[in-house]
Amino acid sequence: MGAAISISGVQAGGDNSVRVSIRTDAATVALAGNPNVGKTSVFNALTGLRQHTGNWPGKTVERAQGIFTQGSHSYVVVDLPGAYSLSPRSAEEEVARDFICFAQPEVTVVVVDATALERNLNLALQVSEVTPRMVVCVNLIDEAKRKGYSVDAPGLSLDLGVPVVATVARAYRGIDELKNVIDKTARGEIRPNPRPIEYGPEIETEVARLVGELAGIVADRLPTRWVALRLLEGDEDTLQKIAEFLGDPAFTNNVPRLLEV
Amino acid sequence: MTLLNANLGQTVSVVGLTAEGLVRRRLLDLGFTPGARVDVLHRSPMGDPVAYRVRGATIALRGVDANQVLVREK
Numbered sequence: 189m190g191a192a193i194s195i196s197g198v199q200a201g202g203d204n205s206v207r208v209s210i211r212t213d214a215a216t217v218a219l220a221g222n223p224n225v226g227k228t229s230v231f232n233a234l235t236g237l238r239q240h241t242g243n244w245p246g247k248t249v250e251r252a253q254g255i256f257t258q259g260s261h262s263y264v265v266v267d268l269p270g271a272y273s274l275s276p277r278s279a280e281e282e283v284a285r286d287f288i289c290f291a292q293p294e295v296t297v298v299v300v301d302a303t304a305l306e307r308n309l310n311l312a313l314q315v316s317e318v319t320p321r322m323v324v325c326v327n328l329i330d331e332a333k334r335k336g337y338s339v340d341a342p343g344l345s346l347d348l349g350v351p352v353v354a355t356v357a358r359a360y361r362g363i364d365e366l367k368n369v370i371d372k373t374a375r376g377e378i379r380p381n382p383r384p385i386e387y388g389p390e391i392e393t394e395v396a397r398l399v400g401e402l403a404g405i406v407a408d409r410l411p412t413r414w415v416a417l418r419l420l421e422g423d424e425d426t427l428q429k430i431a432e433f434l435g436d437p438a439f440t441n442n443v444p445r446l447l448e449v
Numbered sequence: 450m451t452l453l454n455a456n457l458g459q460t461v462s463v464v465g466l467t468a469e470g471l472v473r474r475r476l477l478d479l480g481f482t483p484g485a486r487v488d489v490l491h492r493s494p495m496g497d498p499v500a501y502r503v504r505g506a507t508i509a510l511r512g513v514d515a516n517q518v519l520v521r522e523k
Contacts, residue, residue, distance in 0.1 A: 224506070275471065275474055303505060304505025
């Protein structure tokens with residue numbers, strides 16, 4: 189036998205051995221979303237059978253990841269547990285928060301339920317404060333249509349400042365476009381520009397002050413505005429994770445001083 | 450009145466929250482924002498928690514949390 193044949197990331201060797209190669213040059217794509225939005229359908233539609241499951245280290249939370257290729261680029265897709273918010277209240281939500289905020293995937297896809305957009309966009313807005321490299325996937329547009337809603341994906345995209353793709357993942361509708369948009373976002377061909385969420389003059393004054401103070405400590409390792417907002421919110425669990433991530437005593441040591449008004 | 454006082458089958462509208470800090474944040478994340486419509490769906494056998502329909506999802510709240518959501522009849 190000659191060269192090994194590479195079929196969709198799975199290599200069949202000449203000695204009848206089959207090994208799955210996770211290419212190290214593959215970019216990581218996180219799939220986030222509220223519970224019950226069809227996130228796993230989107231995951232299955234993207235990756236087909238090229239996936240494996242396990243657990244997150246030290247947690248009884250299932251971890252599924254798979255691969256898809258678009259042109260000459262491979263992407264490792266991580267199906268995150270359902271979450272309503274990036275302020276976690278369960279082990280599942282904690283896994284999702286940690287991955288989106290600290291594993292810093294190349295692209296984060298937020299899957300939203302077209303029949304409950306108002307509720308679902310809360311998470312999308314929170315993600316947009318953490319990373320601009322995001323795509324919103326409006327799933328279940330067939331069910332929305334049955335309920336009499338029509339989804340204006342281009343309009344939503346303009347309002348949010350990020351690409352929006354409408355899908356019916358169970359029927360593979362919109363999946364090719366989703367792959368294309370993920371690929372373009374990962375390669376910088378699409379540069380999402382999420383519209384910043386403004387919290388009113390009182391909070392914005394403090395945010396501006398903290399962003400200035402944090403610039404030297406956080407640098408470009410995390411979005412400073414997001415860190416400033418967590419400081420103001422007093423989200424201790426997330427603050428501890430931020431401190432661990434930065435691994436810099438300057439952050440922890442400065443927190444009490446930073447919060448002095 | 451608070452959401453805890455709403456009867457089974459009743460539909461109410463959120464007026465505000467008395468909760469503060471992370472509980473307030475959580476209730477807001479779950480969709481209990483001013484003006485949101487809430488249907489009281491089911492009560493568990495012991496009466497706590499209670500399942501509510503809010504913004505297209507079914508959410509169970511403990512009495513102690515539901516009591517911090519101010520509502521009025523719709």
